[in-house]
Amino acid sequence: MTTPLQLTLTRPDDWHLHLRDGEALAAVLPHTARQFARAVIMPNLKPPVTTTALAMEYRARILAALPRGLDFEPLMTLYLTDVTSPQEIQAAAAAGVVACKLYPSGATTNSDSGVTRIELIYPVLDAMQRHGLLLLIHAEVTDPQVDLFDREAVFIERHMKPLRAHFPELNIVFEHITTQDAVQFVQSQAIHTAATLTANHLLLNRNAIFVGGVRPHYYCLPVLKREHHRLALLAAATSADPRFFLGTDSAPHAVHLKEHACGCAGCYTAASAMELYAQAFESVQALDKLEGFAAHFGADFYGLPRNQGTLTLRRESWQLPQSYPYGKDLLTPLFAKEHLPWRVVTE
Numbered sequence: 001m002t003t004p005l006q007l008t009l010t011r012p013d014d015w016h017l018h019l020r021d022g023e024a025l026a027a028v029l030p031h032t033a034r035q036f037a038r039a040v041i042m043p044n045l046k047p048p049v050t051t052t053a054l055a056m057e058y059r060a061r062i063l064a065a066l067p068r069g070l071d072f073e074p075l076m077t078l079y080l081t082d083v084t085s086p087q088e089i090q091a092a093a094a095a096g097v098v099a100c101k102l103y104p105s106g107a108t109t110n111s112d113s114g115v116t117r118i119e120l121i122y123p124v125l126d127a128m129q130r131h132g133l134l135l136l137i138h139a140e141v142t143d144p145q146v147d148l149f150d151r152e153a154v155f156i157e158r159h160m161k162p163l164r165a166h167f168p169e170l171n172i173v174f175e176h177i178t179t180q181d182a183v184q185f186v187q188s189q190a191i192h193t194a195a196t197l198t199a200n201h202l203l204l205n206r207n208a209i210f211v212g213g214v215r216p217h218y219y220c221l222p223v224l225k226r227e228h229h230r231l232a233l234l235a236a237a238t239s240a241d242p243r244f245f246l247g248t249d250s251a252p253h254a255v256h257l258k259e260h261a262c263g264c265a266g267c268y269t270a271a272s273a274m275e276l277y278a279q280a281f282e283s284v285q286a287l288d289k290l291e292g293f294a295a296h297f298g299a300d301f302y303g304l305p306r307n308q309g310t311l312t313l314r315r316e317s318w319q320l321p322q323s324y325p326y327g328k329d330l331l332t333p334l335f336a337k338e339h340l341p342w343r344v345v346t347e
């Protein structure tokens, strides 16, 4: 297949996004809204978005921060804790919250208030299944005995399989999958199970973290894995299987907190998201599969209409900046100063 010079797709959605709050929110939101019509907004703020009321307030702050002329819909989520109540789920569903996020306590950024034992929230999961809210999972065990690179695979055995057995009709999104094991698990489930894939995990393997020294901007959770895992993820993303769809997991952190003795986990990709996915799909001659992955399958799984508008990418090299303003700080994107082959056309 010869590479087209221009590619027009149904306007895509981002099914896993961190927008933060305050000045940080104002700094990053335009990057996402320029490309995506909707995004599922992660609730791991400080303090976390644990109630419907907090989710509605956060939604209003996002809409207030949206520059005039950009059309974008935030899809809100609740952060599950050990004490989330089934009544809260009913209220959330009534208010239009689309999903709840399960962070095993301590698994990732701002997950301290997360769930300590999944069995504790079984009544909540039951309510979610009844009210049609999706369960989004950061699927890594937190057991310090388990090697960091194995935490996703072990989570499948210890938690995903029991969860699937207990709640066969709950729609579960296995977020930001990073392993062949996760691909195979999702493929093994007939319905109600899907996965999001980040551009970073489609483009990079774990060597990227250590090229010539430790590179904090390549550190995210779940951490990048071996090349054979990356190839399995890329094959899944480009397979036109509707269980695999786009979720950037764009996760901004101020540069001084990334370039630090104990650097934060998270890669900032929102400013070049569709460009990076196009690059990944082109690497396996699968640009014709990008539209389904980026614009159709996620909406279908969430039971939402597909978007009406379009987004155009052009094969035109451009250079990512060293950093973006981020409130009083700076934000370094993944691939800072590198040239990307695709560019979103913004008229």
Ligand code: NCD
Pocket: 018, 044, 108, 109, 110, 138, 219, 220, 221, 222, 249, 251, 252, 265, 266, 267
């Ligand atoms: C995310 C963040 O910074 O909020 N970090 C990350 O490395 N992915 C949290 C998450 O999605 O796990």
Ligand code: ZN
Pocket: 108, 138, 175, 176, 221, 222
């Ligand atoms: Zn996560």
Ligand code: ZN
Pocket: 016, 017, 018, 042, 249, 250, 251
């Ligand atoms: Zn995330």
